[in-house]
Amino acid sequence: MLEWLKQPGFFGTHATLGADLSQLMATLFTGLFVIGWVQARRRAADRHHWLMLGGMVAMLAFFTSYYLFRQLGVLAVEGKAGFGGSQELYDHVFIPLLTIHIILVVIGLVMAIYMIVLGFRAQAFLNGKRVLKDALLQTSWARIGTIFGGVIAVVLLLFFARVATAGFSTRKLMVYLGLLLLVGIVLAVEIAIQRIWPNGERRHRALGRFTMIIYCILFVTGSTTYTMLYILFPGKIG
Numbered sequence: 146m147l148e149w150l151k152q153p154g155f156f157g158t159h160a161t162l163g164a165d166l167s168q169l170m171a172t173l174f175t176g177l178f179v180i181g182w183v184q185a186r187r188r189a190a191d192r193h194h195w196l197m198l199g200g201m202v203a204m205l206a207f208f209t210s211y212y213l214f215r216q217l218g219v220l221a222v223e224g225k226a227g228f229g230g231s232q233e234l235y236d237h238v239f240i241p242l243l244t245i246h247i248i249l250v251v252i253g254l255v256m257a258i259y260m261i262v263l264g265f266r267a268q269a270f271l272n273g274k275r276v277l278k279d280a281l282l283q284t285s286w287a288r289i290g291t292i293f294g295g296v297i298a299v300v301l302l303l304f305f306a307r308v309a310t311a312g313f314s315t316r317k318l319m320v321y322l323g324l325l326l327l328v329g330i331v332l333a334v335e336i337a338i339q340r341i342w343p344n345g346e347r348r349h350r351a352l353g354r355f356t357m358i359i360y361c362i363l364f365v366t367g368s369t370t371y372t373m374l375y376i377l378f379p380g381k382i383g
Contacts (some may be wrong), residue, residue: 159379160371168371170207174200175364182357190275194264201257208254230378239373246366253363256356258331263352267345282345289332296328 154165177200184193228235269278304321311317342348374380 160375229380
């Protein structure tokens, strides 16, 4: 798989196949987010729900693949050798931009999981029409603990099943620990945010705007690093 992803890309730039696939997927799910946002503004709740859900699931699947294969995306750069521009441009423009992009990726992953759960929890059906519940939407520490305990059990089961069939590796362990950390952060976010927006409808609308802004900035920073790395200042990639 890794060797296949290192083949020349399909956009005609200096990018690898993995990097072009990364950019294509980023464009796809960002497009779904934008269209879904427009549908929300038009009060087309069903279209908004399925477009946003599809986009977030696609994004989670993509970044899981990126994490596992380490070659999907413009982040697959081994130091300065992957950047053909000057050292000053690398230090003061490319690296800060890449750092912001990575931070936004983490925030985007957390918000994707959180918004998927919140979307289902905050919705209701009125006369067959999907609406947001204008009501208190909160959970307790006890329930959070039960959910997290269940997630830990499932993840451990998957991990040991994988080890039994393919053997142990530090990389596999880091993947599963990262998954647990991500779920833990999402649950912690829920406890913190419900104090600020106890109302389900207001919480969904406020966090929806925040998440949409994050995804748009994420797409811009990702596209900019792709352009710098594979079009403007290509280096030794691969």
